[in-house]
Amino acid sequence: MKVVGALTALLLASTTLSASAETLRWARAGDSLTLDPHAQNEGPTHTLAHQMYEPLIIRDHSGAMQGALATEWAPKADDPTVWVFTLREGVKYHDGADFTAEDVVFSINRAKSEDSDMKELLTSISEVRAVDDYTVEFVTDGPNPILPSNLTNLFMMDKGWAEANDVVKVQDIEGGEKTFASTNTNGTGPFKLISREPDVKTVLTANENYWGKDEFPLDVTEIVYTPIQNAATRVAALLSGEVDFIQDVPVQDLGRVAETEGLVVKTAPQNRVIFFGLNQGADDIANDDVDGANPLADVRVRQAMSMAINRDAIKQVVMRGQSQPAGMIAPPFVNGWTAEMDGASKTDVDAAKALMAEAGYEDGFSIQLDCPNDRYVNDEAICQAAVGMLAQIGVKVNLDAKPKAQHFPLITNNQTDFYMLGWGVPTYDSEYIFNFLVHSRTDERGSWNGTGFSNADVDDMIASLASETDLDKRNATIQSIWNVVQEEQLYIPIHHQVLNWGMSNKVGTEVSPEDDPKIKFFTMN
Amino acid sequence: MLAYIIRRVFQSALVLLVVGLVAFSMFSFVGDPVDNMLGQERTQADIERLRSDLGLDQPFPVQYWRFLEQAVQGNFGLSYRQGRPVSEILMERLPATLELAFVSGVLALLGGIGFGIFTAIRKRGVAANTIMTLSLIGVSLPTFLIGVLLIYLFSVELGWLPSFGRGDVTRIGDWWTTGFLTESGLKALILPAITLGLYQMTLIMRLVRTEMLEVLRSDYIRFARARGLRDRSVHFRHALKNTLVPVITITGLQLGSIIAFAIITETVFQWPGVGLLFINAIQFVDIPVMAAYLMMISVMFVGINLIVDLLYFAIDPRLRVDRSAGKTA
Numbered sequence A: 001m002k003v004v005g006a007l008t009a010l011l012l013a014s015t016t017l018s019a020s021a022e023t024l025r026w027a028r029a030g031d032s033l034t035l036d037p038h039a040q041n042e043g044p045t046h047t048l049a050h051q052m053y054e055p056l057i058i059r060d061h062s063g064a065m066q067g068a069l070a071t072e073w074a075p076k077a078d079d080p081t082v083w084v085f086t087l088r089e090g091v092k093y094h095d096g097a098d099f100t101a102e103d104v105v106f107s108i109n110r111a112k113s114e115d116s117d118m119k120e121l122l123t124s125i126s127e128v129r130a131v132d133d134y135t136v137e138f139v140t141d142g143p144n145p146i147l148p149s150n151l152t153n154l155f156m157m158d159k160g161w162a163e164a165n166d167v168v169k170v171q172d173i174e175g176g177e178k179t180f181a182s183t184n185t186n187g188t189g190p191f192k193l194i195s196r197e198p199d200v201k202t203v204l205t206a207n208e209n210y211w212g213k214d215e216f217p218l219d220v221t222e223i224v225y226t227p228i229q230n231a232a233t234r235v236a237a238l239l240s241g242e243v244d245f246i247q248d249v250p251v252q253d254l255g256r257v258a259e260t261e262g263l264v265v266k267t268a269p270q271n272r273v274i275f276f277g278l279n280q281g282a283d284d285i286a287n288d289d290v291d292g293a294n295p296l297a298d299v300r301v302r303q304a305m306s307m308a309i310n311r312d313a314i315k316q317v318v319m320r321g322q323s324q325p326a327g328m329i330a331p332p333f334v335n336g337w338t339a340e341m342d343g344a345s346k347t348d349v350d351a352a353k354a355l356m357a358e359a360g361y362e363d364g365f366s367i368q369l370d371c372p373n374d375r376y377v378n379d380e381a382i383c384q385a386a387v388g389m390l391a392q393i394g395v396k397v398n399l400d401a402k403p404k405a406q407h408f409p410l411i412t413n414n415q416t417d418f419y420m421l422g423w424g425v426p427t428y429d430s431e432y433i434f435n436f437l438v439h440s441r442t443d444e445r446g447s448w449n450g451t452g453f454s455n456a457d458v459d460d461m462i463a464s465l466a467s468e469t470d471l472d473k474r475n476a477t478i479q480s481i482w483n484v485v486q487e488e489q490l491y492i493p494i495h496h497q498v499l500n501w502g503m504s505n506k507v508g509t510e511v512s513p514e515d516d517p518k519i520k521f522f523t524m525n
Numbered sequence B: 001m002l003a004y005i006i007r008r009v010f011q012s013a014l015v016l017l018v019v020g021l022v023a024f025s026m027f028s029f030v031g032d033p034v035d036n037m038l039g040q041e042r043t044q045a046d047i048e049r050l051r052s053d054l055g056l057d058q059p060f061p062v063q064y065w066r067f068l069e070q071a072v073q074g075n076f077g078l079s080y081r082q083g084r085p086v087s088e089i090l091m092e093r094l095p096a097t098l099e100l101a102f103v104s105g106v107l108a109l110l111g112g113i114g115f116g117i118f119t120a121i122r123k124r125g126v127a128a129n130t131i132m133t134l135s136l137i138g139v140s141l142p143t144f145l146i147g148v149l150l151i152y153l154f155s156v157e158l159g160w161l162p163s164f165g166r167g168d169v170t171r172i173g174d175w176w177t178t179g180f181l182t183e184s185g186l187k188a189l190i191l192p193a194i195t196l197g198l199y200q201m202t203l204i205m206r207l208v209r210t211e212m213l214e215v216l217r218s219d220y221i222r223f224a225r226a227r228g229l230r231d232r233s234v235h236f237r238h239a240l241k242n243t244l245v246p247v248i249t250i251t252g253l254q255l256g257s258i259i260a261f262a263i264i265t266e267t268v269f270q271w272p273g274v275g276l277l278f279i280n281a282i283q284f285v286d287i288p289v290m291a292a293y294l295m296m297i298s299v300m301f302v303g304i305n306l307i308v309d310l311l312y313f314a315i316d317p318r319l320r321v322d323r324s325a326g327k328t329a
Helices: A002-019 A043-052 A101-112 A159-164 A231-239 A251-259 A299-308 A311-318 A349-358 A379-391 A404-412 A430-438 A456-465 A471-487 B002-030 B033-037 B044-054 B060-072 B086-121 B126-140 B143-157 B183-216 B219-226 B231-269 B274-284 B287-315
Strands: A023-028 A057-059 A065-067 A070-076 A079-087 A125-132 A135-140 A191-197 A201-206 A222-227 A245-247 A263-278 A323-325 A365-372 A395-402 A418-423 A491-504 B170-172 B176-178
Touching (some): A043 A201, A079 A101, A101 A135, A231 A251, A231 B143, A251 A491, A299 A379, A299 A491, A311 A323, A311 A491, A404 B274, A456 A471, B002 B287, B033 B044, B086 B176, B086 B231, B126 B183, B143 B231, B183 B231, B231 B274
Parallel strands (some): A023 A222, A365 A418
Antiparallel strands (some): A057 A065, A070 A079, A125 A135, A323 A491
């Protein structure tokens, strides 16, 4: 019996030994901007942080919410303006300190401070208080039914560590010097930082004391993360076996990767819609040949332009099948999305011509389309395709494509009449879309609404969503706002972008719609 | 001599000032840094706050003056992208670029002079003709394509050499990191160095060949042959020395371009040098990094020009007549 026991132990030891050296070499186009978890609100930055830090709630690879540092969360029974979070017990930071309610209070207040880039997601929170070591209450000004979905990228830091290392304040990018927290980490997450050279290489190792050791595969024991900016080089690194896992596989290389033995490409719809915005609000627009009037102000023109766009052709020719034609500017994961609205955009050139004639533009008009050329998958090529399609109904489009750094200010500064934009919805709720893209432009809302659309009733409805706790009523309001957006043809939806991850066949994972792999879910064999 | 140096230094400072002005005025066309720095969820109020914090709401002359004031003290501010001092980031990245430039420079020089002499001496041989034909490829193929082709051949198909990065590096002193001391570091150098050096190599080779052919036709070489000197002595002692004068000028200037044009090679090979840093900075509209990089490159070019002029003096006594003051290259 003893011998069997010893043998089993030996076997177990040898299997853990072989499993103990699973290195995942991972490459994507960009690097994290900083290790301070509250300084930047940006995809690659959050993705790296997720390996080392944890929020109260995370989204798993299907996009569903899952407790991380919180085990339960619900509005307080007698007071809808208070959310109660029950924290996981026995969680330790990498340096051995206990995770408690004090840390949550500290982290939220830190993320609400002025230099934080996360504060816009927390504006409704007026107070965070620790009831006891493992219970935290979030007080909001008015009920906030979707508060938890704003917390999925909000990482918890250790109060004692932050105080000891003088990083209570968030890294101030324009003012202060580099801080301890921007180059060091102390989280509760499944991986610990070993070394970091920004833009070159980041090495993480498994956290032996991770609370979720038995709950997640945690097959990967070491992560070597290297940004490789050039798409051809990134694919070459995967083909030559120098990396095991890459994000952002260019569509023209998908076939090559998939046909290579030992490699697989996994594809899933991304949480991002690509669409055109139209300046309907101006009396006259600058870059057209119609004097004294704005053709885009006529809903029939906007509808005709939408009908002229052949989304299936864009999918086949420009995207090589890697897109999903869209009829609304919400991705399918988002609360408020309906299949009916998403299928609404149909191509019908004859009907579009008739609408143009009805609106008085049977001879068409000319207009400038502003398009990015380094932001979305094949962005410029999509715009080029649209130019040809719109020409069929007499809309002569002059395409102006430029880098995103020059393109986006045109939208936020109201300097474009016809533009491409893509939008992801990290909160998985339509309110997020309405706040930025539909609400009139004010100091607080509508910062990405370049359409000039402004409707006081719609604004009121959008504002009411923030504190409506009756979810049925709230969803009804969301639907009526969508109806206005669709009827007004506020935007011309093109497609839902599709994500591609390329990997060695020993790596097991599904593509997450946010493009943020959480390595603790990965299997290796 | 001293007056000449002082005059040259003064001219150099003026050049730098103008470069700074041109570079700085270009930044307004690159895009809006605020847009990248704030996340998707920014409000109009955030944008305005950040603009005023960064001083971007100030008129252009004020911004330029501030930049000069700081730059003179060696302070290029904080990177908008990484939130760290620009000088620190540049120092961190410089070793990678300098090592790559050094290796490809040596490669270009040795290969260029060697092949140049060979094709000049054996001008009708099959080998020389083959080299000349192949050199056309080096001149005409874009760096980007050469890099991708090398990666495809040596990394993907043969699996001999890494396709990206610098391999393992060893730290020497406070800020110098070197890839010369590890196997993976040396391996990682090969492809980028060839990619970067190929154009320069063919250029030097063609230059050396032409010069050498020219020199070999001159009278003193004929006399040397008439005196019965051996070929080796004629070629390497008499001809080569006079061939090298223009080669040194070109090489000096090309060394500058090797560092400046490393941008493309570094992007293809994800080589963590200043060129890749600059590309990242452009995409993010990281003005402090762009400004510091452009200033650094122009200081380098101006410095190299100065050194080349002085070397000229040392090598060719005929030039010591002070007539080069008007020549600033």
